[in-house]
Amino acid sequence: MSGPLPKPGILDIASYVPGRARIDGVARPLKLSANENPFGCSEAARDAYLAASSELHLYPDANTSRLRAAIAEKHKLEPERLVFGAGSDEIFALAAQAFLGPGDNAVQPQFGFAAWAIAVAATGAVMKSAPEHNFVVDVDTIIAAVDENTRVVFVANPANPTGTYLPFNEIERLHANLPSRVLLVLDGAYAECAIGLDSFSDGLNWSRDKKNVLVTRTFSKMYGLASLRIGWAYGPAEVVSALNRIRLPFSVPRAGEAAAVAALGDDAFVQLSVAACDHGRREIDTALRASGIQTLPSATNFVTARFDDAEGVTAALAQRDILIRHLRNYGMPDWLRISIGTPEDNQRVIAALGEVLRR
């Protein structure tokens, strides 16, 4: 007798592969594989989290009211147009569930963030991939891939795993060429790193009068709260209302919300993190290029670099207790992604790479 069968397509989905976190026998490897904040989080956020430990028996506020008000205030957004999730990952899943089904498709750039395709496939829809040019999102190929069955387009700016970004007028051009029935999900997981770069915008303000744009953000990267799983999105009332109907009511934990509110009030921590990442990224990038290694121009907290023996370099670094991300699963088998660490971490990975490359 056969057991319950998942819906068609579910068993074809390859599970998300997180950045490697462990090396057998090594208590604390240097983890540069998941683009986390090497400086931890704001002390105010940690204090708020600890203070919330007396309330572990209470359900979270299903409306995420305090964080909603704090984000609305900081970014000058209408609070009722925000939606929250267990990381921005949950928001992608909600958007896919609400707007896609069998027969529909979504479009992403060739090197899109892996969680999007999983969210799309889970609905029975198909993810189409739009070729990139030199590892930069190509608006023209996305527009060309959109057909009468397309319901959602995903773009991250800056992008993971390439680290590259598009000037904002390219995002505007993409939007201008999408039918109004297509939802543009603009993933700003790394936006904090790129604010201030030439022609970059996080699109929040621009999206205010758009009927089909959902801008997503996260506390996982520059705010250093990846383990608390807090993502949010700003979109049109109708889109947000659809997502809110199906979201799990308590997916943002109480202690997480408290920490995020405190983190939002500590601009100095974010600025310091961004400045240090910027510095570290230049150091690693310069060192790699001096060794003849090709790197992609990154606007994020990681460097993506091409190696003749990416597998071997990954293994050799692991022997030195350093974990980085091999981009095989992203269709970039010759490429490695190295998250920026503390200044000491960066020197350590530069020295280790130097040694490995000289061998």
Ligand SMILES: Cc1ncc(COP(=O)(O)O)c(C=O)c1O
């Ligand atoms: C482009 C991009 N979007 C979203 C996320 C997911 O972030 P969250 O932790 O908010 O789910 C990541 C995480 O690595 C990412 O790289």
